[in-house]
Amino acid sequence: MAYGDRKDARVSFERGVDARIVGIDGTWFRECTLADVSESGAKLIIPDSIKGLNLREFFLLLTPNGPTFRRCELIRVNGDEIGIRFLKKPASGSKARLTSSVVKQSA
Numbered sequence: 001m002a003y004g005d006r007k008d009a010r011v012s013f014e015r016g017v018d019a020r021i022v023g024i025d026g027t028w029f030r031e032c033t034l035a036d037v038s039e040s041g042a043k044l045i046i047p048d049s050i051k052g053l054n055l056r057e058f059f060l061l062l063t064p065n066g067p068t069f070r071r072c073e074l075i076r077v078n079g080d081e082i083g084i085r086f087l088k089k090p091a092s093g094s095k096a097r098l099t100s101s102v103v104k105q106s107a
């Protein structure tokens with residue numbers, strides 16, 4: 001799916017919303033700005049380098065202490081902007097949880 005051709009309606013934020021991406025294992029994080037969002041994905045602005053980070057799967061934290069988050073994967077990179085897709089919840093029995101230790105490690 002090409003950027004801009006999302007099936008779901010998108011909401012853009014004039015000033016952006018402060019957020020953070022965190023590695024699944026909690027070993028890295030980057031501050032970012034949520035530029036727009038839809039039901040299926042979002043566009044983030046990340047001023048710091050993402051080179052060398054495992055962006056195959058990560059968390060987007062929407063609150064500072066982590067209770068509001070989405071599991072994501074990278075779709076595209078364009079300078080300091082990245083496009084992400086929200087991943088569906090795993091089948092029951094294989095639930096992955098973001099523990100408080102992940103949030104503490106990344107703070």
